Amino acid sequence: LNMFAADLDLWKNSTLNKIVQKGELRVGLEPGYMPFEMKDKKGEVIGYDVDMAKKMAKELGVKLTLVPTAWDGIIAGLITDKYDIIISGMTVTQQRNLEVNFANPYLVVGQTVLMNKSLEGKIKTAQELDKSGYTIVTKLGTSAEIAIKKFYKNAKIVTFETEADAVSEVLNNNADAFVYDQPYNLLFMADKGKDKLVHLDKALTYEPLAWAIRKGDPDFLNWLNNFLRQCQEDKVVDFSNELYNKWLVD
Ligand code: ARG
Structure with missing residues (x-):
């Protein structure tokens, strides 16, 4: 079995490898966007995205660190490695997609x-x-x-x-x-x-929401998309419907 040096470097530098090595997943998000990320009465950040981040960290076998960040600058913070991923109800726009990569959409809003x-x-x-x-x-x-x-x-x-x-x-x-x-x-x-x-309440736009990561990281993107797909398919026992019902249905 051959592993080429370039492939090995790609993996070593992958955010996925760094997360596993460090034992920590750092998630950038801006509280205030209900029901995805907001502060409860005790000031704790809760919501759909937070539950998803917890599940992600659990599957990775690492601890979760939430990094609250102002919306203005949330992409800059990702690019400068203040966190590993943005999970913040972010709409996939073609402009943002020039700066970051998006995993597949987890929800569509308007x-x-x-x-x-x-x-x-x-x-x-x-x-x-x-x-x-x-x-x-x-x-x-x-x-x-x-x-x-x-x-x-x-x-x-x-x-x-x-x-x-x-x-x-x-x-x-x-x-x-x-x-x-x-x-x-x-x-x-x-x-x-x-x-x-x-x-x-007639939707004016079509907006897929997705997790954003730094460009040039196929290993991390692959893990995220497979994780998302599994969660969506496991919906009977797992979080897709469970989370949806918890946060998005009154
Ligand atoms: N979906 C909108 C966008 O991407 C708003 C997201 C705001 N998210 C937040 N956590 N404040 O521009």
């Missing part, structure tokens, strides 16, 4: 609109909000920002550092609508949105 209730009846679709005089808000550096810049040519667009700050603008009547990933909007609506917002 952008929806949380509109100020004062517009109920007057506005029935996301399209009708595209008029000067209306203000649309979202979080900086997200796929939602890309989407609204594409969809809204006449309305005013304002972005905020966090999703919570952005949606608050609508609650406080400083903006007319908040555009963001549908699972977040559903939960926000059920919690703080009642009597104050209207959910225009």
